[in-house]
Amino acid sequence: MTDVQPLRRSLPRIPDKFAAFGAVLLVLIVLAALLAPWLAPYPLDEPRPLERLLPPSGAHWFGTDQVGRDVLTRILYGGRTSLTIAVAVLAVSAAAGVTLGVVAGYTGGWLRDVIMRVTDVFLAFPALLLSLALAVVLQPSVNTVILAIAVTWWPWYARLAASVAASIATRPYVDAARCLGVPAPMIILRHVLPNSITPVLVQLSLDAGGVILTSAALSYLGLGAQEPTAEWGLMVQQGQTLFTTNWWVVTFPGLAILLTAFAFNVLGEGLRNALDPRAEELGRRERRRSQRMPKRPRP
Numbered sequence: 001m002t003d004v005q006p007l008r009r010s011l012p013r014i015p016d017k018f019a020a021f022g023a024v025l026l027v028l029i030v031l032a033a034l035l036a037p038w039l040a041p042y043p044l045d046e047p048r049p050l051e052r053l054l055p056p057s058g059a060h061w062f063g064t065d066q067v068g069r070d071v072l073t074r075i076l077y078g079g080r081t082s083l084t085i086a087v088a089v090l091a092v093s094a095a096a097g098v099t100l101g102v103v104a105g106y107t108g109g110w111l112r113d114v115i116m117r118v119t120d121v122f123l124a125f126p127a128l129l130l131s132l133a134l135a136v137v138l139q140p141s142v143n144t145v146i147l148a149i150a151v152t153w154w155p156w157y158a159r160l161a162a163s164v165a166a167s168i169a170t171r172p173y174v175d176a177a178r179c180l181g182v183p184a185p186m187i188i189l190r191h192v193l194p195n196s197i198t199p200v201l202v203q204l205s206l207d208a209g210g211v212i213l214t215s216a217a218l219s220y221l222g223l224g225a226q227e228p229t230a231e232w233g234l235m236v237q238q239g240q241t242l243f244t245t246n247w248w249v250v251t252f253p254g255l256a257i258l259l260t261a262f263a264f265n266v267l268g269e270g271l272r273n274a275l276d277p278r279a280e281e282l283g284r285r286e287r288r289r290s291q292r293m294p295k296r297p298r299p
Contacts, residue, residue: 019270026263029256033079042070044077045228053246063248065239071248075256077230082260085145086211090204092150097157098193098200104158105165106184106192116162119155127152128214135223142231145215145224153207160203164196206268209261216257232257 032039041061048068056063062071104115122130134148168174169192177187216233218224225231232253239249 019266019273022263022266022270025259026267029079029260029263030083032076033083036073036076036080040070040073040076042073044073044230045069053242053249055246056248062252063246065235065249066242071235071252074230074235075232075252078232078235078253079256079260081142081225081229081231082212082215082233082257085142085149085215086208088146089149089153089211089215090208092146093153094157094200094204096150097154097159098161098196100154101158101161101163102165102188102193102196105162105167105196106169106188108166108169112162112166115158119158122152122155123159125152128217131214131218132221132223135218140223140226142225142229145218148218148223149211149214153211156207157200157203160199161196164199165192168192168195202268202272205264205271208268209264212257212264213261 046069048064051060051064051068052066054060054064054068060070060072062075065071065074100115100119104112130152131148134151135144138144138147171191174187174191177191182190215224216231216236219231219233220237222237225234227234235253236250236257239246239253242249243251
C-alpha cells in the first residue's frame, strides 16, 4: 500500500464546503440571469389585468404582480440589472482605487499623502449616506446608481492597494529592477500591480453582496432603476404595501437579493481563506491542535 500523505500535502487545500456551496449558488444565479430570455415563461412587460395578483401556481410559479406581470419573469430579468450594477460598480471602483493606491504605495512621499488624504475625506462620510446624497442630485436611473455607489466605494480599494504596494516596493526584486534602471511606470506594471491583485480580488468578492444590497436600497427609495426596468429593489418597493395580503409580490424579490448577497459573501470568505497565507497557517495550527487533543471514550 503506497503512502498517500506526501501526495495530499502537495495538492492545494480543498475549499470549504460552505464556500463551494456559495460558488455553485452564485453560478446558478448568474446563469439564470444570462439565460433569462430563454428561461422566462412570459414576456417581460406584458400586463394582463385579468391575471393581476394571482398567487403562486402551476401557471405562475411566483404569482403575478399588481398589473398581471409574471413575478418569476421579472426576477430573472431583474437579476440581469442587479448583477450588471454590481459588476459595473466594482469595475469602476477597483480600476480607480487600485490605480491610485498602487501609485501612492510605490512612490510614497507627498504624492502618497495627497492621495491618502483625499481617500480619508471620502471615508469620513458613511457610504450609504453619500450614495443617497449623490443619487438625489442626479436623475434616477441605473447609471445614477452605478455612479453614486462607485464614488463611495473606490477609497477602500485605494487604501488596500496602497498598503500592499508599499510592502511590495521594498522587496529585493523591486530594488534590483531600480538598480538596473527600469523606469518606475514599468516597475509598477510588471512587479507591483500584479502582486497587489490577490487581496483586491478577495475584497471584490466580499463587496459584491454589499453593492447589490446598496443598489437595491437606492431603487427601493425611488432613486435608482425606474419603471419599466425590472430590478429587485424596485420590485420590493412596489410590493411593500401588499405584503400582508399578497406576500409573493415582495417576498420572492427579497429572497433573490438575500440569496445573491449570501452567495457572494460566502464565496468571498472562501477565497480569503484559500488565498490569504495567514488564514492558511491558522487553519493548519487549528488542525494540528485538534489532532493532538485526546478523544473522549464513548460511554
